[in-house]
Amino acid sequence: MxxxxxxxxxxxxxxxxxxxxxxxxxxxxxxxxxxxxxxxxxxxxxxxxxxxxxxxxxxxxxxxxxxxxxxxxxxxxxxxxxxxxxxxxxxxxxxxxxxxxxxxxxxxxxxxxxxxxxxxxxxxxxxxxxxxxxxxxxxxxxxxxxxxxxxEGEAAGEDGKRAVRLPYPFNTMAELLGHGVSSGKTIPQMLRENELTRISEAELNAGMDRIWHVMRDCIQHGLETKGQLPGGLNVKRRAADLWRQAQAGDSANQLPHDALNGVSLYAMAVNEENAAGGRVVTAPTNGAAGIIPAVLKYYAEDCKPVDPVAGVRAFLLAAAAIGMLCKRNASISGAEVGCQGEVGVACAMAAAGLVAALGGSNAQVENAAEIGIEHHLGMTCDPIGGLVQIPCIERNGMGAVKAITAASLALQGDGTHFVTLDNVIETMRQTGADMQAKYKETSLGGLAIHVVTVNHAAC
Ligand code: SF4
CATH class of the missing domain: 3.30.1330.90 (D-3-phosphoglycerate dehydrogenase; domain 3)
Structure with missing residues (x-):
């Protein structure tokens, strides 16, 4: 593709x-x-x-x-x-x-x-x-x-671009895994060689480093910015206060599971920036933009990698492979398949990226991505007031934590598992096709109307 x-x-x-x-x-x-x-x-x-x-x-x-x-x-x-x-x-x-x-x-x-x-x-x-x-x-x-x-009429996926001949063409994960077996290369290595048919190695590395740089800045800005989000719901930004409390050690719940608190706050910080109209990186969408930066920051800072620059690049390449498959064989549009195609796909991409960065096998990368999507299947898109705020901001925090759990599960196995990534992507596509339109980024169903009803009742 x-x-x-x-x-x-x-x-x-x-x-x-x-x-x-x-x-x-x-x-x-x-x-x-x-x-x-x-x-x-x-x-x-x-x-x-x-x-x-x-x-x-x-x-x-x-x-x-x-x-x-x-x-x-x-x-x-x-x-x-x-x-x-x-x-x-x-x-x-x-x-x-x-x-x-x-x-x-x-x-x-x-x-x-x-x-x-x-x-x-x-x-x-x-x-x-x-x-x-x-x-x-x-x-x-x-x-x-x-x-x-x-x-209108332009073929799906073309986007007006010139087709190139790739060393590792793939339309399914089975094909990509097959290339891995025959070449002995990792998924990031194969994706890298595909990219080099379009741009130089220096451009590719600089571009990926810039992506990570913008993601990091976005997290930092979100962790430093307080106030209210625009749009009329009067949603208060929370990431900065919660981060300050966590740093000062006066978080309300000092429990062992707080180790993942930072990850969810990183994701929420990005999505608060997004909701405020700030500078963000699609990953693969804006609504789901917090998950991959949060897991990347967790990788770069908490996993103590020997070569974080190479690891971040491998992460982005493996994550991109999963995003490409989801976009090609299902959708990454909430309006088409609901939030499973946004937060679900971002979770799968992050899980796969983390496994790749930590040196997991191609089969483990595939397994992590499959787990990431499987546990978001059927998730609707029902943003309150049509704003990318509730449930979107917290949902990114949850997605980031799930991605780390998915990566951890996959790394503890040998890559063999029951449902393949290709199976689960097809399931997501069909589930999205069966989903009623009111749950697909229309704000005509789900949380969107429930909260409006409650508010009206309160008046
Ligand atoms: S609920 Fe809808 S708008 Fe919000 S992140 Fe999910 S797909 Fe995007």
């Missing part, structure tokens, strides 16, 4: 890869593909399905405007976003790709189709531009999870 470690781990902005990163990329791509823009007189963006239903809570409205302005998830300054959007709203105009100003009001030019879906995916959007001569151009895009986008 033609996917890269840098497709799974993308530096971007919170709070959502499918609802923020993807729409920003799509909005920008639409204009880039339809330039020059001198004679454009108007642009309209229409959001469908899950993008419409949870778009405000997930920042889709802001992301679309930023993308039309020419911003990218990687390049935009999270601290400047509010001012940029406020200026556009006050002026009643957008500067398309930073070049051409057109009149734009959210009410008139950003349309939410709450009860309509486009045919290929629940996260659909249509962009239309009109030129001075009255002609129009329209294009549909889908945000298919993890910040990946696809234009």
């Amino acid at each position: 033609d996917m890269s470690v840098f497709d799974l781990f993308k530096i971007g902005i919170g709070p959502s890869s499918s609802h923020t990163v993807g729409p920003m990329v799509a909005a920008r791509r639409f204009l880039v593909e339809n330039g020059p823009l001198e004679d454009v007189v108007s642009v309209t963006a229409e959001l469908y399905g899950s993008l419409a239903l949870t778009g405000i809570g997930h920042g889709t409205d802001k992301a679309v405007l930023l993308g039309l302005m020419g911003e990218t998830p990687q390049g935009v300054d999270p601290d400047a976003v509010d001012d940029m959007l406020a200026a556009a709203d006050v002026d009643g105009e957008l500067r398309l790709l930073g070049e051409k100003a057109v009149a734009f009001t959210r009410k008139q030019h950003l349309i939410f189709h709450m009860s309509e879906n486009l045919p290929e995916h629940p996260n659909g959007m249509r962009f239309t531009l009109q030129r001075a001569d009255g002609s129009t151009v329209s294009k549909v895009f889908y945000s298919v999870g993890g910040g990946f986008i696809r234009a």
Whole structure:
């Protein structure tokens, strides 16, 4: 499959890869593909399905405007976003790709189709531009999870990229394990050789080191930042206070299992940053962005590796292999298969990465990933208020702890086990297909409506 470690781990902005990163990329791509823009007189963006239903809570409205302005998830300054959007709203105009100003009001030019879906995916959007001569151009895009986008009719997984011939092609874990047997190489070694068909070794290492650097910064920023998260739920950030208490030794529960307290706080710190619209790395999505950084930090600091740089790179490569398989053979989109495809997949990736970094065999890597997904099967996506906050933030803390447990179980075995990773990925796909739409990032079911009901009853 033609996917890269840098497709799974993308530096971007919170709070959502499918609802923020993807729409920003799509909005920008639409204009880039339809330039020059001198004679454009108007642009309209229409959001469908899950993008419409949870778009405000997930920042889709802001992301679309930023993308039309020419911003990218990687390049935009999270601290400047509010001012940029406020200026556009006050002026009643957008500067398309930073070049051409057109009149734009959210009410008139950003349309939410709450009860309509486009045919290929629940996260659909249509962009239309009109030129001075009255002609129009329209294009549909889908945000298919993890910040990946696809234009209407574009083959799944292509994302407009050039296909390359890989030394270790794989579409299933069975194939990758088979390559391992015939080559004698580890999963990270094979993934590395695949990556080297696209970029140099120096670029690959620098890119992975940068990913880890941004993840570490994100944890640190989250552990230092207090206050309330945006969006109206008045959710208080907890990671900083809990971390300070843990460091001071005055945590409320000084128990042996507190050894994992730090791991869950690292994950929550990242997801609080994500919920606040901060700089995060998709891993493989924004909603599940805390699990892999938390387990990586646990590896780098608590497991006392001899060569942490090499270990972190091996971790990311093995984790990417699992993410690629899940994306190809099921989905990493909460709107398509529920949270099992986000937190469940991130847990599996982290478990596999930890086993690889600790020197486990390919079979143990596969076993850890399988355990990671198996115990998230059926998990729905029902964020309260359409915000990536409850249950998402704590759920990342739980996912990180489960990933370490999964890795530990796998490392204690010899890799033989009953359910294969390929089996469990297919199970996740079918479970997602059977899941009612109200549990798939629409905020029309589950916790989302229960809490609204309770609050209304209290009034
Ligand atoms: S419940 Fe899971 S899938 Fe849904 S928004 Fe939260 S983290 Fe993402």
